[in-house]
Amino acid sequence: MSTPSTPTRGRPARLDRTRTVLTALDLLNESGLDALTMRRLAQAMNVQAGALYRYFAAKQDLLTAMAEHMVDGVADAAGPAGDGDWSERTACLARALRTALLAHRDGARVFAGTHATGPNTLRFADALVGVLREAGFGDGDAARALYSVANFTVGHTLEEQAALTPGDGGPTDAGALREAVVAGTYPHLAASLPVLTGTDFTAHFEFGLRLLLDGLRAIHR
Known part of the structure:
Protein backbone atom coordinates (compact mmCIF):
# COMPACT_ATOMS: atom_id res chain seq x y z
CA MET A 1 0.00 0.00 0.00
CA SER A 2 1.45 3.37 -0.94
CA THR A 3 1.95 6.08 1.66
CA PRO A 4 0.37 9.49 1.02
CA SER A 5 2.98 12.00 -0.05
CA THR A 6 4.05 14.66 2.42
CA PRO A 7 3.52 18.26 1.31
CA THR A 8 6.68 20.01 0.23
CA ARG A 9 8.20 22.16 2.97
CA GLY A 10 7.33 25.80 2.40
CA ARG A 11 4.42 25.09 0.07
CA PRO A 12 1.69 27.71 0.67
CA ALA A 13 -1.51 26.55 2.31
CA ARG A 14 -4.34 25.82 -0.09
CA LEU A 15 -6.40 28.88 -0.90
CA ASP A 16 -9.95 28.90 0.47
CA ARG A 17 -12.59 31.45 1.36
CA THR A 18 -12.18 31.29 5.15
CA ARG A 19 -8.42 31.58 5.06
CA THR A 20 -8.71 34.54 2.69
CA VAL A 21 -11.07 36.40 5.02
CA LEU A 22 -8.92 35.72 8.08
CA THR A 23 -5.78 36.90 6.30
CA ALA A 24 -7.59 40.02 5.15
CA LEU A 25 -8.62 40.75 8.74
CA ASP A 26 -5.01 40.32 9.85
CA LEU A 27 -3.90 42.84 7.24
CA LEU A 28 -6.71 45.18 8.29
CA ASN A 29 -5.57 45.08 11.90
CA GLU A 30 -1.98 45.60 10.85
CA SER A 31 -2.30 48.50 8.42
CA GLY A 32 -5.91 49.69 8.25
CA LEU A 33 -8.57 49.68 5.57
CA ASP A 34 -6.90 52.13 3.19
CA ALA A 35 -3.84 49.88 2.87
CA LEU A 36 -5.86 46.72 2.28
CA THR A 37 -5.75 45.88 -1.42
CA MET A 38 -6.39 42.67 -3.31
CA ARG A 39 -2.78 42.74 -4.53
CA ARG A 40 -1.40 43.02 -1.01
CA LEU A 41 -3.73 40.29 0.20
CA ALA A 42 -2.57 38.01 -2.59
CA GLN A 43 1.05 38.66 -1.68
CA ALA A 44 0.35 37.82 1.96
CA MET A 45 -1.22 34.54 0.87
CA ASN A 46 1.53 33.80 -1.63
CA VAL A 47 -0.87 33.51 -4.55
CA GLN A 48 -1.57 35.40 -7.74
CA ALA A 49 -4.04 38.24 -7.31
CA GLY A 50 -6.34 36.65 -9.86
CA ALA A 51 -6.76 33.59 -7.63
CA LEU A 52 -8.68 35.64 -5.08
CA TYR A 53 -11.42 36.40 -7.59
CA ARG A 54 -12.41 32.76 -7.48
CA TYR A 55 -14.16 33.59 -4.20
CA PHE A 56 -14.63 37.36 -4.37
CA ALA A 57 -15.63 39.06 -7.61
CA ALA A 58 -14.53 42.44 -6.26
CA LYS A 59 -12.96 43.96 -3.16
CA GLN A 60 -16.41 44.98 -1.96
CA ASP A 61 -17.39 41.31 -1.82
CA LEU A 62 -14.34 40.63 0.34
CA LEU A 63 -15.23 43.48 2.70
CA THR A 64 -18.76 42.14 3.01
CA ALA A 65 -17.39 38.73 4.00
CA MET A 66 -15.07 40.41 6.51
CA ALA A 67 -17.98 42.33 8.03
CA GLU A 68 -19.97 39.12 8.30
CA HIS A 69 -17.09 37.40 10.09
Missing part, protein backbone atom coordinates in the same frame (compact mmCIF):
# COMPACT_ATOMS: atom_id res chain seq x y z
CA MET A 70 -16.67 40.30 12.55
CA VAL A 71 -20.17 39.91 13.94
CA ASP A 72 -19.97 36.18 14.53
CA GLY A 73 -21.63 35.47 17.89
CA VAL A 74 -22.95 39.01 18.46
CA ALA A 75 -26.56 37.76 18.38
CA ASP A 76 -25.87 35.60 21.45
CA ALA A 77 -25.81 38.77 23.57
CA ALA A 78 -29.62 38.80 23.48
CA GLY A 79 -29.75 35.74 25.71
CA PRO A 80 -32.63 33.23 25.73
CA ALA A 81 -36.02 34.34 24.46
CA GLY A 82 -38.10 36.00 27.15
CA ASP A 83 -35.13 36.18 29.54
CA GLY A 84 -34.85 39.63 31.09
CA ASP A 85 -36.03 43.17 30.36
CA TRP A 86 -36.27 44.06 26.67
CA SER A 87 -34.33 47.30 27.07
CA GLU A 88 -31.38 45.61 28.75
CA ARG A 89 -31.33 42.84 26.15
CA THR A 90 -31.38 45.48 23.41
CA ALA A 91 -28.55 47.33 25.13
CA CYS A 92 -26.55 44.10 25.37
CA LEU A 93 -26.90 43.58 21.63
CA ALA A 94 -25.76 47.14 20.90
CA ARG A 95 -22.78 46.78 23.22
CA ALA A 96 -21.84 43.45 21.68
CA LEU A 97 -21.93 44.97 18.18
CA ARG A 98 -19.70 47.86 19.28
CA THR A 99 -17.26 45.46 20.93
CA ALA A 100 -17.11 43.29 17.80
CA LEU A 101 -16.35 46.27 15.58
CA LEU A 102 -13.77 47.69 17.99
CA ALA A 103 -11.96 44.35 17.93
CA HIS A 104 -10.70 45.20 14.43
CA ARG A 105 -8.92 48.29 13.21
CA ASP A 106 -11.37 50.25 11.05
CA GLY A 107 -13.96 47.61 11.88
CA ALA A 108 -16.82 50.10 11.80
CA ARG A 109 -15.68 51.48 8.43
CA VAL A 110 -15.69 48.00 6.96
CA PHE A 111 -19.09 47.16 8.40
CA ALA A 112 -20.68 50.50 7.48
CA GLY A 113 -19.67 50.14 3.86
CA THR A 114 -21.33 46.77 3.36
CA HIS A 115 -24.80 45.27 3.35
CA ALA A 116 -24.05 41.78 4.57
CA THR A 117 -26.87 39.25 4.42
CA GLY A 118 -24.95 36.34 5.89
CA PRO A 119 -26.17 34.28 8.86
CA ASN A 120 -24.20 36.22 11.50
CA THR A 121 -25.61 39.58 10.43
CA LEU A 122 -29.13 38.24 10.00
CA ARG A 123 -29.04 36.47 13.38
CA PHE A 124 -28.13 39.77 15.04
CA ALA A 125 -30.94 41.59 13.26
CA ASP A 126 -33.42 38.81 13.98
CA ALA A 127 -32.43 38.72 17.65
CA LEU A 128 -32.94 42.46 18.11
CA VAL A 129 -36.26 42.56 16.27
CA GLY A 130 -37.32 39.44 18.16
CA VAL A 131 -36.56 41.01 21.54
CA LEU A 132 -38.76 43.97 20.72
CA ARG A 133 -41.60 41.99 19.18
CA GLU A 134 -41.67 39.72 22.23
CA ALA A 135 -41.96 42.86 24.37
CA GLY A 136 -45.05 43.97 22.44
CA PHE A 137 -43.60 46.35 19.87
CA GLY A 138 -45.33 46.36 16.52
CA ASP A 139 -43.51 44.91 13.54
CA GLY A 140 -42.88 48.34 12.02
CA ASP A 141 -41.56 49.88 15.23
CA ALA A 142 -39.33 46.88 15.87
CA ALA A 143 -37.85 47.12 12.38
CA ARG A 144 -37.21 50.85 12.68
CA ALA A 145 -35.70 50.31 16.12
CA LEU A 146 -33.28 47.84 14.56
CA TYR A 147 -32.11 50.51 12.13
CA SER A 148 -31.87 53.09 14.91
CA VAL A 149 -29.82 50.89 17.23
CA ALA A 150 -27.54 49.59 14.48
CA ASN A 151 -27.00 53.01 12.90
CA PHE A 152 -26.26 54.66 16.24
CA THR A 153 -23.84 51.92 17.24
CA VAL A 154 -21.97 51.81 13.94
CA GLY A 155 -21.89 55.60 13.63
CA HIS A 156 -20.60 56.04 17.15
CA THR A 157 -17.94 53.41 16.63
CA LEU A 158 -16.87 55.03 13.36
CA GLU A 159 -16.18 58.27 15.20
CA GLU A 160 -14.55 56.45 18.10
CA GLN A 161 -12.13 54.55 15.90
CA ALA A 162 -11.32 57.63 13.84
CA ALA A 163 -10.51 59.58 16.99
CA LEU A 164 -8.24 56.83 18.29
CA THR A 165 -6.38 56.21 15.03
CA PRO A 166 -2.90 57.79 15.03
CA GLY A 167 -2.73 60.63 12.53
CA ASP A 168 -6.49 60.70 12.03
CA GLY A 169 -8.17 62.71 14.75
CA GLY A 170 -7.40 61.94 18.38
CA PRO A 171 -5.36 64.37 20.48
CA THR A 172 -4.59 66.60 17.47
CA ASP A 173 -8.23 67.27 16.69
CA ALA A 174 -9.07 67.59 20.37
CA GLY A 175 -6.29 70.14 20.77
CA ALA A 176 -7.48 72.10 17.74
CA LEU A 177 -11.02 72.17 19.11
CA ARG A 178 -9.78 73.33 22.50
CA GLU A 179 -7.71 76.14 20.97
CA ALA A 180 -10.56 77.29 18.73
CA VAL A 181 -13.05 77.39 21.59
CA VAL A 182 -10.71 79.15 23.99
CA ALA A 183 -9.70 81.69 21.36
CA GLY A 184 -13.31 82.56 20.54
CA THR A 185 -16.44 83.52 22.44
CA TYR A 186 -18.12 80.18 23.02
CA PRO A 187 -18.86 80.11 26.76
CA HIS A 188 -21.10 77.05 26.63
CA LEU A 189 -18.59 75.02 24.65
CA ALA A 190 -15.81 76.20 26.97
CA ALA A 191 -17.75 74.90 29.97
CA SER A 192 -18.21 71.55 28.22
CA LEU A 193 -14.64 71.14 26.92
CA PRO A 194 -13.62 68.38 29.36
CA VAL A 195 -16.33 66.15 27.91
CA LEU A 196 -16.09 67.38 24.31
CA THR A 197 -12.36 66.69 24.16
CA GLY A 198 -12.39 63.62 26.40
CA THR A 199 -11.78 60.06 25.30
CA ASP A 200 -14.25 58.20 27.51
CA PHE A 201 -16.06 56.82 24.50
CA THR A 202 -17.84 54.20 26.56
CA ALA A 203 -19.51 56.97 28.55
CA HIS A 204 -20.49 58.74 25.32
CA PHE A 205 -21.89 55.52 23.93
CA GLU A 206 -23.87 54.65 27.04
CA PHE A 207 -25.36 58.15 27.18
CA GLY A 208 -26.56 57.95 23.58
CA LEU A 209 -27.81 54.40 24.02
CA ARG A 210 -29.78 55.43 27.10
CA LEU A 211 -31.44 58.26 25.15
CA LEU A 212 -32.35 55.85 22.37
CA LEU A 213 -33.83 53.31 24.78
CA ASP A 214 -35.75 56.03 26.61
CA GLY A 215 -37.27 57.02 23.27
CA LEU A 216 -38.28 53.43 22.58
CA ARG A 217 -39.88 53.21 26.02
CA ALA A 218 -41.87 56.36 25.24
CA ILE A 219 -43.48 54.80 22.16
CA HIS A 220 -43.96 51.48 23.94
CA ARG A 221 -46.30 52.85 26.61
Whole structure:
Protein backbone atom coordinates (compact mmCIF):
# COMPACT_ATOMS: atom_id res chain seq x y z
CA MET A 1 0.00 0.00 0.00
CA SER A 2 1.45 3.37 -0.94
CA THR A 3 1.95 6.08 1.66
CA PRO A 4 0.37 9.49 1.02
CA SER A 5 2.98 12.00 -0.05
CA THR A 6 4.05 14.66 2.42
CA PRO A 7 3.52 18.26 1.31
CA THR A 8 6.68 20.01 0.23
CA ARG A 9 8.20 22.16 2.97
CA GLY A 10 7.33 25.80 2.40
CA ARG A 11 4.42 25.09 0.07
CA PRO A 12 1.69 27.71 0.67
CA ALA A 13 -1.51 26.55 2.31
CA ARG A 14 -4.34 25.82 -0.09
CA LEU A 15 -6.40 28.88 -0.90
CA ASP A 16 -9.95 28.90 0.47
CA ARG A 17 -12.59 31.45 1.36
CA THR A 18 -12.18 31.29 5.15
CA ARG A 19 -8.42 31.58 5.06
CA THR A 20 -8.71 34.54 2.69
CA VAL A 21 -11.07 36.40 5.02
CA LEU A 22 -8.92 35.72 8.08
CA THR A 23 -5.78 36.90 6.30
CA ALA A 24 -7.59 40.02 5.15
CA LEU A 25 -8.62 40.75 8.74
CA ASP A 26 -5.01 40.32 9.85
CA LEU A 27 -3.90 42.84 7.24
CA LEU A 28 -6.71 45.18 8.29
CA ASN A 29 -5.57 45.08 11.90
CA GLU A 30 -1.98 45.60 10.85
CA SER A 31 -2.30 48.50 8.42
CA GLY A 32 -5.91 49.69 8.25
CA LEU A 33 -8.57 49.68 5.57
CA ASP A 34 -6.90 52.13 3.19
CA ALA A 35 -3.84 49.88 2.87
CA LEU A 36 -5.86 46.72 2.28
CA THR A 37 -5.75 45.88 -1.42
CA MET A 38 -6.39 42.67 -3.31
CA ARG A 39 -2.78 42.74 -4.53
CA ARG A 40 -1.40 43.02 -1.01
CA LEU A 41 -3.73 40.29 0.20
CA ALA A 42 -2.57 38.01 -2.59
CA GLN A 43 1.05 38.66 -1.68
CA ALA A 44 0.35 37.82 1.96
CA MET A 45 -1.22 34.54 0.87
CA ASN A 46 1.53 33.80 -1.63
CA VAL A 47 -0.87 33.51 -4.55
CA GLN A 48 -1.57 35.40 -7.74
CA ALA A 49 -4.04 38.24 -7.31
CA GLY A 50 -6.34 36.65 -9.86
CA ALA A 51 -6.76 33.59 -7.63
CA LEU A 52 -8.68 35.64 -5.08
CA TYR A 53 -11.42 36.40 -7.59
CA ARG A 54 -12.41 32.76 -7.48
CA TYR A 55 -14.16 33.59 -4.20
CA PHE A 56 -14.63 37.36 -4.37
CA ALA A 57 -15.63 39.06 -7.61
CA ALA A 58 -14.53 42.44 -6.26
CA LYS A 59 -12.96 43.96 -3.16
CA GLN A 60 -16.41 44.98 -1.96
CA ASP A 61 -17.39 41.31 -1.82
CA LEU A 62 -14.34 40.63 0.34
CA LEU A 63 -15.23 43.48 2.70
CA THR A 64 -18.76 42.14 3.01
CA ALA A 65 -17.39 38.73 4.00
CA MET A 66 -15.07 40.41 6.51
CA ALA A 67 -17.98 42.33 8.03
CA GLU A 68 -19.97 39.12 8.30
CA HIS A 69 -17.09 37.40 10.09
CA MET A 70 -16.67 40.30 12.55
CA VAL A 71 -20.17 39.91 13.94
CA ASP A 72 -19.97 36.18 14.53
CA GLY A 73 -21.63 35.47 17.89
CA VAL A 74 -22.95 39.01 18.46
CA ALA A 75 -26.56 37.76 18.38
CA ASP A 76 -25.87 35.60 21.45
CA ALA A 77 -25.81 38.77 23.57
CA ALA A 78 -29.62 38.80 23.48
CA GLY A 79 -29.75 35.74 25.71
CA PRO A 80 -32.63 33.23 25.73
CA ALA A 81 -36.02 34.34 24.46
CA GLY A 82 -38.10 36.00 27.15
CA ASP A 83 -35.13 36.18 29.54
CA GLY A 84 -34.85 39.63 31.09
CA ASP A 85 -36.03 43.17 30.36
CA TRP A 86 -36.27 44.06 26.67
CA SER A 87 -34.33 47.30 27.07
CA GLU A 88 -31.38 45.61 28.75
CA ARG A 89 -31.33 42.84 26.15
CA THR A 90 -31.38 45.48 23.41
CA ALA A 91 -28.55 47.33 25.13
CA CYS A 92 -26.55 44.10 25.37
CA LEU A 93 -26.90 43.58 21.63
CA ALA A 94 -25.76 47.14 20.90
CA ARG A 95 -22.78 46.78 23.22
CA ALA A 96 -21.84 43.45 21.68
CA LEU A 97 -21.93 44.97 18.18
CA ARG A 98 -19.70 47.86 19.28
CA THR A 99 -17.26 45.46 20.93
CA ALA A 100 -17.11 43.29 17.80
CA LEU A 101 -16.35 46.27 15.58
CA LEU A 102 -13.77 47.69 17.99
CA ALA A 103 -11.96 44.35 17.93
CA HIS A 104 -10.70 45.20 14.43
CA ARG A 105 -8.92 48.29 13.21
CA ASP A 106 -11.37 50.25 11.05
CA GLY A 107 -13.96 47.61 11.88
CA ALA A 108 -16.82 50.10 11.80
CA ARG A 109 -15.68 51.48 8.43
CA VAL A 110 -15.69 48.00 6.96
CA PHE A 111 -19.09 47.16 8.40
CA ALA A 112 -20.68 50.50 7.48
CA GLY A 113 -19.67 50.14 3.86
CA THR A 114 -21.33 46.77 3.36
CA HIS A 115 -24.80 45.27 3.35
CA ALA A 116 -24.05 41.78 4.57
CA THR A 117 -26.87 39.25 4.42
CA GLY A 118 -24.95 36.34 5.89
CA PRO A 119 -26.17 34.28 8.86
CA ASN A 120 -24.20 36.22 11.50
CA THR A 121 -25.61 39.58 10.43
CA LEU A 122 -29.13 38.24 10.00
CA ARG A 123 -29.04 36.47 13.38
CA PHE A 124 -28.13 39.77 15.04
CA ALA A 125 -30.94 41.59 13.26
CA ASP A 126 -33.42 38.81 13.98
CA ALA A 127 -32.43 38.72 17.65
CA LEU A 128 -32.94 42.46 18.11
CA VAL A 129 -36.26 42.56 16.27
CA GLY A 130 -37.32 39.44 18.16
CA VAL A 131 -36.56 41.01 21.54
CA LEU A 132 -38.76 43.97 20.72
CA ARG A 133 -41.60 41.99 19.18
CA GLU A 134 -41.67 39.72 22.23
CA ALA A 135 -41.96 42.86 24.37
CA GLY A 136 -45.05 43.97 22.44
CA PHE A 137 -43.60 46.35 19.87
CA GLY A 138 -45.33 46.36 16.52
CA ASP A 139 -43.51 44.91 13.54
CA GLY A 140 -42.88 48.34 12.02
CA ASP A 141 -41.56 49.88 15.23
CA ALA A 142 -39.33 46.88 15.87
CA ALA A 143 -37.85 47.12 12.38
CA ARG A 144 -37.21 50.85 12.68
CA ALA A 145 -35.70 50.31 16.12
CA LEU A 146 -33.28 47.84 14.56
CA TYR A 147 -32.11 50.51 12.13
CA SER A 148 -31.87 53.09 14.91
CA VAL A 149 -29.82 50.89 17.23
CA ALA A 150 -27.54 49.59 14.48
CA ASN A 151 -27.00 53.01 12.90
CA PHE A 152 -26.26 54.66 16.24
CA THR A 153 -23.84 51.92 17.24
CA VAL A 154 -21.97 51.81 13.94
CA GLY A 155 -21.89 55.60 13.63
CA HIS A 156 -20.60 56.04 17.15
CA THR A 157 -17.94 53.41 16.63
CA LEU A 158 -16.87 55.03 13.36
CA GLU A 159 -16.18 58.27 15.20
CA GLU A 160 -14.55 56.45 18.10
CA GLN A 161 -12.13 54.55 15.90
CA ALA A 162 -11.32 57.63 13.84
CA ALA A 163 -10.51 59.58 16.99
CA LEU A 164 -8.24 56.83 18.29
CA THR A 165 -6.38 56.21 15.03
CA PRO A 166 -2.90 57.79 15.03
CA GLY A 167 -2.73 60.63 12.53
CA ASP A 168 -6.49 60.70 12.03
CA GLY A 169 -8.17 62.71 14.75
CA GLY A 170 -7.40 61.94 18.38
CA PRO A 171 -5.36 64.37 20.48
CA THR A 172 -4.59 66.60 17.47
CA ASP A 173 -8.23 67.27 16.69
CA ALA A 174 -9.07 67.59 20.37
CA GLY A 175 -6.29 70.14 20.77
CA ALA A 176 -7.48 72.10 17.74
CA LEU A 177 -11.02 72.17 19.11
CA ARG A 178 -9.78 73.33 22.50
CA GLU A 179 -7.71 76.14 20.97
CA ALA A 180 -10.56 77.29 18.73
CA VAL A 181 -13.05 77.39 21.59
CA VAL A 182 -10.71 79.15 23.99
CA ALA A 183 -9.70 81.69 21.36
CA GLY A 184 -13.31 82.56 20.54
CA THR A 185 -16.44 83.52 22.44
CA TYR A 186 -18.12 80.18 23.02
CA PRO A 187 -18.86 80.11 26.76
CA HIS A 188 -21.10 77.05 26.63
CA LEU A 189 -18.59 75.02 24.65
CA ALA A 190 -15.81 76.20 26.97
CA ALA A 191 -17.75 74.90 29.97
CA SER A 192 -18.21 71.55 28.22
CA LEU A 193 -14.64 71.14 26.92
CA PRO A 194 -13.62 68.38 29.36
CA VAL A 195 -16.33 66.15 27.91
CA LEU A 196 -16.09 67.38 24.31
CA THR A 197 -12.36 66.69 24.16
CA GLY A 198 -12.39 63.62 26.40
CA THR A 199 -11.78 60.06 25.30
CA ASP A 200 -14.25 58.20 27.51
CA PHE A 201 -16.06 56.82 24.50
CA THR A 202 -17.84 54.20 26.56
CA ALA A 203 -19.51 56.97 28.55
CA HIS A 204 -20.49 58.74 25.32
CA PHE A 205 -21.89 55.52 23.93
CA GLU A 206 -23.87 54.65 27.04
CA PHE A 207 -25.36 58.15 27.18
CA GLY A 208 -26.56 57.95 23.58
CA LEU A 209 -27.81 54.40 24.02
CA ARG A 210 -29.78 55.43 27.10
CA LEU A 211 -31.44 58.26 25.15
CA LEU A 212 -32.35 55.85 22.37
CA LEU A 213 -33.83 53.31 24.78
CA ASP A 214 -35.75 56.03 26.61
CA GLY A 215 -37.27 57.02 23.27
CA LEU A 216 -38.28 53.43 22.58
CA ARG A 217 -39.88 53.21 26.02
CA ALA A 218 -41.87 56.36 25.24
CA ILE A 219 -43.48 54.80 22.16
CA HIS A 220 -43.96 51.48 23.94
CA ARG A 221 -46.30 52.85 26.61
